Amino acid sequence: MSLLHHDVRREPLPELSCFRGEFYACLTARSDALFELADAVLCNDGPVRSLPELSLVGEHRRGHEGLYAAVSKGRIDAGRMRQALASVPLPRAADGRLVLAVDVTCWLRPNAYTSPQRILCHTYGRGKDQHIPVPGWPYSIVCALEPGRSSWTAPLDALRLAPGDDTATVTARQLRELVERLITAGQWQAGDPDVLVIADAGYDAPRLAHLLRDLPVQVLARMRSDRVLRRAVPPRQPHTMGRPPRHGGEFVFGQPDTWGTPDTHTVTRLYGTATARSWDRLHPRLTHRSSWAAADGTLPVVERTVIRLDIDHLPSGATPKPVWLWWSGTGAGEADTDRLWQTYLRRFDIEHTFRLFKQTLGWTCPKIRTPEAADRWTWLILAAYTQLRLARPLAADRCRPWEKPVSSDRLTPARVRRDFRHIRPTAACPAQAPKPTRPGPGRPPGRKNTRPTPRHDVHTPRKTGTTTSRNKKSTTPRPRRTG
Numbered sequence: 001m002s003l004l005h006h007d008v009r010r011e012p013l014p015e016l017s018c019f020r021g022e023f024y025a026c027l028t029a030r031s032d033a034l035f036e037l038a039d040a041v042l043c044n045d046g047p048v049r050s051l052p053e054l055s056l057v058g059e060h061r062r063g064h065e066g067l068y069a070a071v072s073k074g075r076i077d078a079g080r081m082r083q084a085l086a087s088v089p090l091p092r093a094a095d096g097r098l099v100l101a102v103d104v105t106c107w108l109r110p111n112a113y114t115s116p117q118r119i120l121c122h123t124y125g126r127g128k129d130q131h132i133p134v135p136g137w138p139y140s141i142v143c144a145l146e147p148g149r150s151s152w153t154a155p156l157d158a159l160r161l162a163p164g165d166d167t168a169t170v171t172a173r174q175l176r177e178l179v180e181r182l183i184t185a186g187q188w189q190a191g192d193p194d195v196l197v198i199a200d201a202g203y204d205a206p207r208l209a210h211l212l213r214d215l216p217v218q219v220l221a222r223m224r225s226d227r228v229l230r231r232a233v234p235p236r237q238p239h240t241m242g243r244p245p246r247h248g249g250e251f252v253f254g255q256p257d258t259w260g261t262p263d264t265h266t267v268t269r270l271y272g273t274a275t276a277r278s279w280d281r282l283h284p285r286l287t288h289r290s291s292w293a294a295a296d297g298t299l300p301v302v303e304r305t306v307i308r309l310d311i312d313h314l315p316s317g318a319t320p321k322p323v324w325l326w327w328s329g330t331g332a333g334e335a336d337t338d339r340l341w342q343t344y345l346r347r348f349d350i351e352h353t354f355r356l357f358k359q360t361l362g363w364t365c366p367k368i369r370t371p372e373a374a375d376r377w378t379w380l381i382l383a384a385y386t387q388l389r390l391a392r393p394l395a396a397d398r399c400r401p402w403e404k405p406v407s408s409d410r411l412t413p414a415r416v417r418r419d420f421r422h423i424r425p426t427a428a429c430p431a432q433a434p435k436p437t438r439p440g441p442g443r444p445p446g447r448k449n450t451r452p453t454p455r456h457d458v459h460t461p462r463k464t465g466t467t468t469s470r471n472k473k474s475t476t477p478r479p480r481r482t483g
Contacts, residue, residue, distance in 0.1 A: 010089060012393040017428035019390055022084040023383045024430040026077045033070035034376075035431040036060045038384045041361055043421040048362025059424070062434050071368065076379050085156050085386060086181040091146040097193040098182070099145045099343060101153070101350045102171055103200060104161070105357075107364045107374060108136035117371045119163055137161075137374055140171055142178055143350050145198070151352040151412050154389060155382045160375055168204045168291045172211035179215050194218045198347045204291050206284055206302040209328035219328040220344055223306075227324070228252050229282040232303060246301060251282055253324055264334045271320075272312025278337045280330055282306045305332045309341045356413050357381055388416050391427075395419040 231248035
């Protein structure tokens with residue numbers, strides 16, 4: 001086991017100050033304005049609604065013009081920022097394992113007709129049983145999960161998906177680079193448990209595990225309930241003629257008569273009775289389509305473990321549905337089966353982080369035109385949330401009069417944000433104060449403006465033909481009136 005985060009305790013205030021200094025070093029252009037913009041996001045009294053409101057926060061000492069210029073023309077060293085996020089203390093499971101959750105969340109931009117690189121994003125909940133595609137910028141975000149029930153996560157990376165990108169290939173490359181950064185930062189060492197990556201049903205789990213097979217990574221993903229897998233090929237009988245088969249019998253998720261006897265069977269008290277069964281050495285029958293279309297030669301046989309979870313009832317009263325999980329490991333015992341499906345339930349904590357990004361920190365509020373500016377604003381939000389997580393042991397509970405007080409170890413990110421204005425003066429603030437300016441000299445006294453006033457034509461078409469007597473200027477002098 002690595003001793004970096006298990007036996008060595010770090011002081012929260014120096015760790016927060018160190019990260020703030022590293023975050024400032026990642027800002028390579030308009031660094032002071034960008035740094036104070038992140039502080040304004042953290043110290044705002046309420047949810048962030050627009051960028052001009054952030055220029056009125058006391059922590060942002062520059063005008064709204066500098067704020068817009070920082071978002072549109074500033075620069076952030078994304079590589080150094082990723083390394084800084086991977087170097088901070090990360091939450092771990094009970095066995096010291098790093099658990100990463102990957103998911104795609106969308107920044108919807110339906111009315112930005114001139115914004116490039118928009119993709120049709122699938123949205124949910126916009127109507128009764130309707131999934132409407134809306135143009136926007138999808139982001140693949142990876143977070144480290146905490147072991148217990150919590151609304152906290154540790155965002156480690158954000159990557160915007162470009163048009164034409166394959167989700168499995170891009171996610172595999174993103175996870176590969178992230179794991180390499182974690183190893184470089186000392187978060188994983190030889191002898192530590194493998195990093196567990198949790199994904200939803202939208203990912204091709206067998207392909208993701210196949211692309212990451214040379215790393216200390218295990219993949220746990222949900223599968224749709226209409227999948228059909230194959231069993232391992234039975235032993236070949238002697239004196240059998242013909243070509244040996246590559247796939248065994250079918251394992252249909254919707255037909256219990258094809259399941260056979262499970263390898264493990266556990267019963268746990270959770271929302272009534274939670275029953276988990278697992279079958280070993282099952283694999284999908286791959287074809288040269290979808291994400292495997294570009295693969296050359298014979299496709300691999302990815303034999304892994306499938307887990308089915310059945311729950312009696314849910315706290316919300318909804319009808320529970322069975323959950324099928326696919327794990328990139330074999331030989332799972334009863335303890336491994338319970339650990340895996342209970343760890344998968346922590347994947348939904350990332351939804352709390354997405355909701356905080358959008359509803360409180362204002363990730364999708366600015367009407368940004370270019371995707372480069374959107375990436376810049378996204379890194380600011382990730383850096384702001386990381387500061388909240390590092391300030392978590394330092395925050396005091398400043399609950400509203402109608403709220404119930406909670407202990408300091410159970411503070412939510414929104415409550416830690418209320419007290420960040422009092423924590424900020426004790427932490428490092430490398431941003432320089434704006435230089436004082438004075439108004440220009442203006443026009444010298446006694447001198448008139450000799451510049452001609454420009455006239456702007458309305459570009460109305462001129463009428464052709466004879467000029468009427470009403471518009472024609474008369475050259476005959478008018479008689480003088482007498483008397």
